[in-house]
Amino acid sequence: MRKLALCDDILMQVEKPARYIGGEVNSVMKDKDRVAVRFAMCFPDVYEIGMSHLGIQILYSMFNSWEDVWCERVYSPWTDLDQIMRRDHIPLFGLESQEPIREMDFLGITLQYEMCYTNILQVLELAQIPLLAKDRDASMPIVIGGGPCAYNPEPIADFFDLFYIGEGETQYRPLLDWYLENKRNGGSRQDFLKGASQIPGIYVPQFYEEIYQEDGTIKERRKLYDKAPDTILKEIVTDVSHTHYPDRPVVPFIKVTQDRVVLEIQRGCIRGCRFCQAGQLYRPVRERDASMLKTYAAQMLANTGHEEISLSSLSSSDYSRLNELLDFLIEDCDKKHINISLPSLRIDAFSLDVMGKVQDIKKSSLTFAPEAGSQRLRDVINKGLTEEVILKGATLAFEGGWTRVKLYFMLGLPTETEEDIRGIGDLSNKIAAAFYETVPKEKRVNGRVQIVTSTSFFIPKPFTPFQWATMCTKDEFLEKAHQTKQGIMEQLNQKSIKYNWHEADVSVLEGVFARGDRRVGQAILTAYQRGCMFDSWSESFHNDIWLDSFADCGLDIGFYTTRKREDDEIFPWDFIDCGVTRDFLLREWKKAQQSVVSPNCRSKCQGCGARRFGSGVCYEEGNQET
Amino acid sequence: MKIRIKFAKYGSMKFIGHLDMMRFFQKAIRRAGIDIRYSEGFSPHQIMSFAAPLGVGIESLGEYLDIEVLSMTSTEELVSALNRTMVEGVTILDACILPDTVKNAMASVAAASYQIHLKEGDFCLPDLAGSVVSFYAQEQIPYTKETKKSVIEMDLKQGIYEMQVGETQVLTDIMSAAAAVLITDPTEERATVPCIRMTVDASSSGNIKPTVVFEKFCTFAGCEIPPAAIQVTRLETYTNQAKEGDSRKLVPLLLQER
The missing domain is CATH 3.30.750.210 (Transcription Regulator spoIIAA)
Known part of the structure; x- marks a missing residue:
């Protein structure tokens, strides 16, 4: 039988011990003495979130289909176990072998959202791996990042040995083969990284530095290793019907988000x-x-x-x-x-x-994502959904027996006016009215229609036409949410409409990380060292620590969020080629401004x-x- | 057709709670391709009933669930089909067909037997057997049961049907009593350690936790053993087949109607 990394005593103390024991149906056990490469695949959030992610299931299955590789899973220990592991110096372990991550060849971390960045540091520290790539010696695993946030890796560049840009199915085998070859040749960690930088899609951040202008924007990127490529083109699978897909995904014991x-x-x-x-x-x-x-x-x-x-x-x-x-x-x-x-x-x-x-129609709800309250603004964001289509769909659905509708909008989109915001309440009201017009009184199952209108705050992201856009301040966001609420309260059917809005502090930080440069890493490290972790969980989000950390690192949040960017500004992520050209994005940005x-x-x-x-x-x- | 299934739960699976075990079996039954009956209605669920829930941290050699199937080749085939899709820490031990008249597993439970041993070291009592005998010889064992809603004074003695010392095999590195029974070669000589065995009320109205009995015993015998130091193993779950007026007649759930 497998010996667990944590003793009974600890497992009985923590909430949901099943997060840490592994052994689930379809989890893969191998003999560690008969594999050449051990790979720890990490989702830096709690087990229930991480286990719901398809990308890791694909890569886990692909890695383990290779006889010489054993891929294990690792997630962020929840705060209760985190404290115990720090107190007792227990090294973070892989769920399958229950052995320390530190002893493995690779630690791969998927980067699905910006607010998990402090958890990367948590995982590294609990694994007893130096937080900064430059401090890692030959005994340490190669720390590799991938996923959507790797398209602007600069804010977390110092923590990673390399990043994989694009879809994982294509270049991992060449990367592992090079790793084994370099090991056979007696090559060093530096030799490995140099060779890895020649593999398509692989970015080695320590071979580059950012040079800034006086105003803080990037002057140029300088290479520190002359053979490192100037740009990194993303990897994609050209034939998605003939590629690896997991036919035996791991089945968790506890209920996870995507069960x-x-x-x-x-x-x-x-x-x-x-x-x-x-x-x-x-x-x-x-x-x-x-x-x-x-x-x-x-x-x-x-x-x-x-x-x-x-x-x-x-x-x-x-x-x-x-x-x-x-x-x-x-x-x-x-x-x-x-x-x-x-x-x-x-x-x-x-x-x-x-x-x-x-x-079950009675239990399910319909979801529309108009994203903006007016047709003008929907044209700006190129959301091809018209009011007519929404009302027609809703009417059909009401005739079919549905009584619940969810509506998603964004606040703070470029060119947004008060009229656009009023449109959110107006549209919600029109849908409610459509219900009362469509369904005769005697047929209304729950008496009235339930409309849930939710808004999130718009965050400009790299590689979108809105990468040039300015983001709102926290106060502007909250004012817009207030206006939305007022707009809904004024509606005839306001009793049928429930309004939810998103936290503004987290959105502002997400905006900084999304378009941040390499300097932002210092603030992430500082905030982590002062206790920030699980920032996407509202109960453990500490905005004051974040604000202090940015200030103490001499960084201005507004520089990253609300500053106006010129058409020709060099962005921190410009060295990555995601396939879509900057010219195209700029064209789209101009078209957006003309609706x-x-x-x-x-x-x-x-x-x-x-x-x-x-x-x-x-x-x-x-x-x-x- | 009603089927009763007996299984063991041990090793790391002792950390999986009752509701998650139910979900585990629902999925296992689908994987094993068992032709289980579903309830009627818009969201049909499998017809399945578990006997006495097992606390997290406790191992068992005597867990039961009842299912209803529409077709089946044999109980032997059902047991091996399920075992092919189990994980380390759950083993299907046996299955039998129940007459339609039998109450479901949960309603049938009257008692359960348990074994308690120390994960490391021994009880540090000069005369463990003697202490257990004198503890059980008490006329009454008063106990104050505190729930969220109320505080009840009760006599534990009424619900302890049997109590004695014994010896149990132990695997040196995993401290899993149930696994020791199931996995080790019976011909192999293994070290044994002392344990306390008891049979207690496990009915829905009068369920007694073995850990509570153990705690009272420790107080009585004057030894201090923290809850984390012991391993509790459920050995068997029983139904009561006494006719009206008779005294208790405890029979393992599986043998109830055989």
Whole structure:
């Protein structure tokens, strides 16, 4: 039997010991003496969040399919265990072997959102690995970062030995092969990093430095190793139907956020909403074969025993074989009493029909994401959803028996006016009115319609047309939330509308990290050393410590958030090539300011640059580059 | 067709709580391809009932759940199909077909037997057996049960049906009594350690925790043993088959109607 890293006494003291024992169905055990590479794959948040992430499941399964590699999982110990591990000097361990991470060859950390940055430092410190890459000697694992936040790695560059830019399926094998070769040759850690910098998609931050101008913006990036590449082109999988996909995902013992089989039907999005980073990063759209998806759906359900399957993509309605896939799933899953969950579907007659078949209408709610309150502002952000479409969808849904609607908006978008904000209340009200017009009094199940309107604050992200945009201050954000609330209160149907808004402090910090440069790392380190951790959990977020840490590091938050950026400013992430050109993004930024929409990839190619990858929507029949 | 399944839970699985064990079995039954019956209605669930919930940290050689199946080749095949999809720390021991008239597992539970041993060292009592005998010989064992809602004075003695000392095998490195029984080669000579065994009321109305009995024993015998130092193992779960008016007749749940 496996020996656990933590003694019974500790496991009985902490909340949810199942977070730390491993041994789940489909977790992979190997003989450590018979593998050449040990890889710890980390999601720097609590187990229930980390276990819900598809990307890690894909990489875990791919790594372990290689006979000479053993990949284990590691998550952030929750604050209760964190304290005990620090007190008793217990090194952080992999869930599978229960052995220290420090003894492994690699520690891979996925970077899914900016607010987990302090948890990276927590994981490193608990693992007893030096926080700064420059302080690590040959005995330490190579610390590698990947995921969406790796597209602007500079704020956390000092903590990583290297970053993997793009989709993980392609270059890990060459990277591990080089690692083994270098080891055989007796090469040093530096030799490994130098060689790694020659592998496509791999960025070694210590081979570069940022030189700043007097105003604080970047003057140039200077290379410290002459063979290091000038730009790093992201890696993508060109054929997503013939690539690795996990047919035996790990099944957690405890309930996790995503407690179901996840079937990724496509990568990328044709829509091009101008605030959306994922919509640019994952271009071009690549669909998986329906036959591949059917096979995997059946296998994954059989191998996990999950009672639910969820389709995953940025915009499922745009998947061209959706009908066929859903017909198959509905028939197959009904026999096995398996639920189907369908996020990110456009609300129309087809999707309502499907949802009516697979969900309990009385319990489920409809979700619309207009993102902005007026048509003018929706044109600015290139969100192709009109009021007419929303009201038509809602009316159809009310006729079908739905009584709950969720609406998502953003506050602080570029060019936003008070009129746009009033539009949020107006639209919420019109949807409520549509219910009362559609459903006669005697047929209203719960008496009234429930509309939940939520707003988040707009945060400009790298590699979007809005990377040039100024962000609001905390006070501006809160004023906008106040106006939204007022606007809703004034509505005729205000009793049917509930309004939620997001915390502003966290949004401001997220804005700093998103477009930060290498200097920001010092503030992250300082805040961590003063106790910040689990910043995405409101109960452990300490804004005052953050503000002090920035001030003590001589950094101005406004420089990163509210400052106006010129068209030709050098951004910290400009050395990364995500496939979409800066010219295209700038064109889109200009069009946004004129409220001009851009058609989606299938309607008319906008020449974003992603065609160079040679696959996906760019090469569908009838699609031509402009 | 009603099926009763007996299983053991040990090692790291002792940290998995009751609700999560139910979820674990729901998924295991799907993986094993068992033709289980589902309830009617919009969101059907598997027809499944667990016997007495086991506290986190306690191991067991005598856990039970009942399921209803629509078809099945044999109980032997069902046991091996489930065992093929188990994890380290859960072993399906046996299964039998129940007559339709039998009450479900949870309603049938009357008593459970437990064993308590120390994870390290021994009880440090000059005469452990003698102390257990005199503890159990008491007319009454008063106990104040404090719940969130009330404080109840009760007599533990009424619910302790049996208590004695014994010897148990122990694996040197994992301290798992249940695993020692299940995994070790029975022909192999192994070191044994002393333990206390007891059979107590486990019915829904009068359930007694073995740790409470142990705590009272320690106070009585004048030894100080922190709760973290002991390992509790449930050995068996029983139903009461006494006819009206008779005294107790405890029978393991699996053998109830065989």
